[in-house]
Amino acid sequence: xxxxxxxxxxxxxxxxxxxxxxxxxxxxxxxxxxxxxxxxxxxxxxxxxxxxxxxxxxxxxxxxxxxxxxxxxxxxxxxxxxxxxxxxxxxxxxxxxxxxxxxxxxxxxxxxxxxxxxxxxxxxxxxxxxxxxxxxxxxxxxxxxxxxxxxxxxxxxx
Amino acid sequence: xxxxxxxxxxxxxxxxxxxxxxxxxxxxxxxxxxxxxxxxxxxxxxxxxxxxxxxxxxxxxxxxxxxxxxxxxxxxxxxxxxxxxxxxxxxxxxxxxxxxxxxxxxxxxxxxxxxxxxxxxxxxxxxxxxxxxxxxxxxxxxxxxxxxxxxxxxxxxxxxxxxxxxxxxxxxxxxxxxxxxxxxxxxxxxxxxxxxxxxxxxxxxxxxxxxxxxxxxxxxxxxxxxxxxxxxxxxxxxxxxxxxxxxxxxxxxxxxxxxxxxxxxxxxxxxxxxxxxxxxxxxxxxxxxxxxxxxxxxxxxxxxxxxxxxxxxxxxxxxxxxxxxxxxxxxxxxxxxxxxxxxxxxxxxxxxxxxxxxxxxxxxxxxxxxxxxxxxxxxxxxxxxxxxxxxxxxxxxxxxxxxxxxxxxxxxxxxxxxxxxxxxxxxxxxxxxxxxxxxxxxxxxxxxxxxxxxxxxxxxxxxxxxxxxxxxxxxxxxxxxxxxxxxxxxxxxxxxxxxxxxxxxxxxxxxxxxxxx
Ligand SMILES: Cc1cc2nc3c(=O)[nH]c(=O)nc-3n(C[C@H](O)[C@H](O)[C@H](O)COP(=O)(O)O)c2cc1C
Ligand code: SF4
Ligand code: FES
Numbered sequence: 001x002x003x004x005x006x007x008x009x010x011x012x013x014x015x016x017x018x019x020x021x022x023x024x025x026x027x028x029x030x031x032x033x034x035x036x037x038x039x040x041x042x043x044x045x046x047x048x049x050x051x052x053x054x055x056x057x058x059x060x061x062x063x064x065x066x067x068x069x070x071x072x073x074x075x076x077x078x079x080x081x082x083x084x085x086x087x088x089x090x091x092x093x094x095x096x097x098x099x100x101x102x103x104x105x106x107x108x109x110x111x112x113x114x115x116x117x118x119x120x121x122x123x124x125x126x127x128x129x130x131x132x133x134x135x136x137x138x139x140x141x142x143x144x145x146x147x148x149x150x151x152x153x154x155x156x157x158x
Numbered sequence: 159x160x161x162x163x164x165x166x167x168x169x170x171x172x173x174x175x176x177x178x179x180x181x182x183x184x185x186x187x188x189x190x191x192x193x194x195x196x197x198x199x200x201x202x203x204x205x206x207x208x209x210x211x212x213x214x215x216x217x218x219x220x221x222x223x224x225x226x227x228x229x230x231x232x233x234x235x236x237x238x239x240x241x242x243x244x245x246x247x248x249x250x251x252x253x254x255x256x257x258x259x260x261x262x263x264x265x266x267x268x269x270x271x272x273x274x275x276x277x278x279x280x281x282x283x284x285x286x287x288x289x290x291x292x293x294x295x296x297x298x299x300x301x302x303x304x305x306x307x308x309x310x311x312x313x314x315x316x317x318x319x320x321x322x323x324x325x326x327x328x329x330x331x332x333x334x335x336x337x338x339x340x341x342x343x344x345x346x347x348x349x350x351x352x353x354x355x356x357x358x359x360x361x362x363x364x365x366x367x368x369x370x371x372x373x374x375x376x377x378x379x380x381x382x383x384x385x386x387x388x389x390x391x392x393x394x395x396x397x398x399x400x401x402x403x404x405x406x407x408x409x410x411x412x413x414x415x416x417x418x419x420x421x422x423x424x425x426x427x428x429x430x431x432x433x434x435x436x437x438x439x440x441x442x443x444x445x446x447x448x449x450x451x452x453x454x455x456x457x458x459x460x461x462x463x464x465x466x467x468x469x470x471x472x473x474x475x476x477x478x479x480x481x482x483x484x485x486x487x488x489x490x491x492x493x494x495x496x497x498x499x500x501x502x503x504x505x506x507x508x509x510x511x512x513x514x515x516x517x518x519x520x521x522x523x524x525x526x527x528x529x530x531x532x533x534x535x536x537x538x539x540x541x542x543x544x545x546x547x548x549x550x551x552x553x554x555x556x557x558x559x560x561x562x563x564x565x566x567x568x569x570x571x572x573x574x575x576x577x578x579x580x581x582x583x584x585x586x587x588x589x590x591x592x593x594x595x596x597x598x599x600x601x602x603x604x605x606x607x608x609x610x611x612x613x614x615x616x617x618x619x620x621x622x623x624x625x626x627x628x629x630x631x632x633x634x635x636x637x638x639x640x641x642x643x644x645x646x647x648x649x650x651x652x653x654x655x656x657x658x659x660x661x662x663x664x665x666x667x668x669x670x671x672x673x674x675x
Contacts, residue, residue, distance in 0.1 A: 021439075024441075025423060026420065064425050065425060084501040088530065119383060120426060121383065123350040124169070126170065130173065132383060135382070138169050140170060140173035
């Protein structure tokens, strides 16, 4: 995302949402959806608008697994590692993902294409192992081969 | 003549390629000059058959599945729009035994209608419950829900009507209805299906709850892992508002109910109702001490009804058909139906809504068909990550809240996660502790610190270091967590841990003779 427009985006989101009851999470979601993460510049803007301390805003951002404070790769892969997926080999799948991407959970590939994150159930538990890409695209019954094909397709589309 | 073909938009169907199947059907039909209307329905919940394509026929819908985009040309070649001859044909959908043997009350419309069509909803008994409610007093509505015997489907099984009565009786000009759609338990997807595949039912249930307790505002707290559910709810809320089913003057009754879906942010503990309230208020999801009950001091300090998706989704039918209709199914104090979710290593995974009363074994084998891998079932975790692992010797337990409690297990949200005989139960116990450490809100020491200690102790047991002493330590630790935790996160993590240890000691390197120790 364009860096220059970051602060403008943040201000626009805050302005649009600040009067909602309990506005903080909706604001953080909108910022992350637009910018890919919640940059530190957002904290004082949000704090001022919601009449909170910066520490409070920061405390909320860091509490929730979903929010990231640093940019992610082009695509965020959330591989499920909860029980139902475990029963169908998600651990081996995660190991495969780490090995082929060359990064661990919470890390980004060297070329900046993918960030690998764990998920704890994606509601696809009858058809695991499952993965969610970019918080929108769901995949089920994954195998290492299917995983590789999905990753290759994403790379090809760039 | 236009022929209607149904291709699900449920996210499990999408995850298995339904989008490309739908696209292929549209283009193949166009290429052949056939008049096909593709409707995107929800899923029937027979997930091993997804993507399940259905063709409308004078004899009812004919099912084909699982269909991939690559199968589409051959389906047309076999004239699947009019002939049930293709190898993937499953015959009339309603005759598939897995579906036919269910008692679908809450899920009656799911997979049948277009989830985003309010006309479809209305044509299938939709909004009859609200219409009935609008002719009743709040106290009558609450009484009907009480009489139905409905208990909370989110885990704790607390009687819904009693909760509503407390909120109705609470003083305050502002009250709220909050729907808990955080569905964080592994092995569960019934909430997701309701939201994606029949969202108006949840909206109707919440509206009835609002009228019943005197709340004019509601929130649905949807987990961020459910983007499709969130989108479907927003679409349906907009439609319901536009058509006068939500807003300042519901169906001209003068009663108001406003509804908003809010996105969670990936903290399991925010499924705990008071942590959820904190999160909705824009704070860190830390569990509140009870009392005060949220029914008295809840969201933004106001009286609040909090219910799970399935609890609220059961309400429209109860109002439309009466309390007795619902109460008449079930067993003991478990009335009505529960949409069970067959998950994990299971051959026929999916949604099975049946009345309480059959055994776990019937679900696992008669519906589930054993494991996906073809090996033996060794353990089943029922009720999510805080639920016990049940061994074969407990498979005859009756599906009933009290019967499960009697064997130290929990029915919870009705999710079953099946493991075959390759599972390492010490590893599962370790994961339970690890998950608790990861998701603990940090408020109480036994949960926050105990879970991390638990991982270490299990590691030492498995490594064989001072095993008897460490096993003793693990039991002590579990006792402390059980008794010293504010909520079930710390308080029930011992369930999966101790059940694994007690029923599968050999996986911890403990001789089976010492099992009772
Ligand atoms: C750690 C934890 C997680 C929970 N997660 C959920 C959840 O995801 N969905 C849910 O409905 N209830 C969940 N609950 C139970 C809720 O606290 C609460 O009992 C429920 O939402 C009440 O609704 P009901 O009476 O309709 O079941 C959870 C409880 C705990 C302790
Ligand atoms: S038991 Fe755990 S999750 Fe629950 S309140 Fe205590 S620290 Fe928080
Ligand atoms: S456990 Fe992986 S999708 Fe539910």
